[in-house]
Amino acid sequence: MNDNSGFTLIEMLAMIIILGVLVTIGYISIRSVLDRGHDNYYNSQENMLLLAGREYFADYRSKLPKEIGETSTIPAKTLINESYIDSIKDVNKADCDFENSIVTVQKITTRDFQYYVTLICDNYKTDNDDIKPVITFTPSSKLSEDYINVIIKVTDNEEVASFRYVITKDGETYDDSNYNTYNNEIAIKLTEVGDYKIIGYAIDNKGNRTTISSGNYIIN
Numbered sequence: 001m002n003d004n005s006g007f008t009l010i011e012m013l014a015m016i017i018i019l020g021v022l023v024t025i026g027y028i029s030i031r032s033v034l035d036r037g038h039d040n041y042y043n044s045q046e047n048m049l050l051l052a053g054r055e056y057f058a059d060y061r062s063k064l065p066k067e068i069g070e071t072s073t074i075p076a077k078t079l080i081n082e083s084y085i086d087s088i089k090d091v092n093k094a095d096c097d098f099e100n101s102i103v104t105v106q107k108i109t110t111r112d113f114q115y116y117v118t119l120i121c122d123n124y125k126t127d128n129d130d131i132k133p134v135i136t137f138t139p140s141s142k143l144s145e146d147y148i149n150v151i152i153k154v155t156d157n158e159e160v161a162s163f164r165y166v167i168t169k170d171g172e173t174y175d176d177s178n179y180n181t182y183n184n185e186i187a188i189k190l191t192e193v194g195d196y197k198i199i200g201y202a203i204d205n206k207g208n209r210t211t212i213s214s215g216n217y218i219i220n
Contacts, residue, residue, distance in 0.1 A: 038091055042124050045088055045096075046117045049076060052085035053103025054115055065107040068162075068179050069209055076101040076119075090121035097121065106207050108162035109179040116206055131157045132210045133202035141215025148196075148217045153185040156204040164201040169194040179203075193219050 056074055057064055065072045077098035079085045088096045097120040105115050118126045133156040142148050154160045163182040167175040167190075174196070177186075182202070190196050196217040202210045 041091055046119050048085060049103060049117045049119060050115055052079045056084050057105050064105060068107050069203060071104050071106045071207060073102045073104045075099055094122055108203050109181060112181060114161050114205060129158060129206040130208060132208045133160055133204045135200040135202055135210055135212045137198060137214040141217060143218045145220060148190040148219060150188045151185055152200055154182055154202045159205040161203045161205045166199045168197045190217055190219060
């Protein structure tokens with residue numbers, strides 16, 4: 001009588017494959033949990049650094065940028081030395097890079113400022129966003145004997161902070177909106193006879209800037 005209670009080669013290979021899949025899934029799951037934990041930790045450090053930077057510039061308002069679009073920075077080292085924040089550690093409890101970890105403040109309207117941080121540790125660096133806002137004019141140009149409606153829209157991969165448009169008519173400044181926080185698309189109605197252009201300016205919440213001109217809008 002044959003004893004068939006042992007594993008065949010095919011059964012053993014199948015078990016090895018299944019175990020390999022289970023180990024891989026377990027590793028990916030654990031790695032994902034650890035990565036989320038690291039991200040949450042560094043996000044909290046970034047938020048504390050941001051608050052410290054805000055407090056610093058609230059105390060030293062003379063160091064705020066004066067012109068719209070300009071920036072000022074303060075390194076984490078200064079914030080730590082002046083007791084605005086405790087020493088920042090990475091997940092392994094080692095000091096982060098205090099010289100190159102900074103808080104940046106940017107003037108985005110005549111009265112508004114935005115703040116963002118760059119945190120650099122041994123195994124972490126704040127993601128840099130260098131994608132500029134996109135400004136579109138609809139229509140991009142037009143010839144009319146009556147009036148022209150123009151819609152200006154600004155989009156960004158994250159968030160648009162502020163926007164300004166300048167309308168020129170026959171080569172002279174006709175209207176200037178100045179910088180304002182951007183909430184929605186802007187509608188402009190041109191009614192007088194003339195040759196118009198619109199220049200749009202935008203700043204996103206990471207300090208990237210865009211300037212673009214429309215085509216000609218001619219009412220004759």
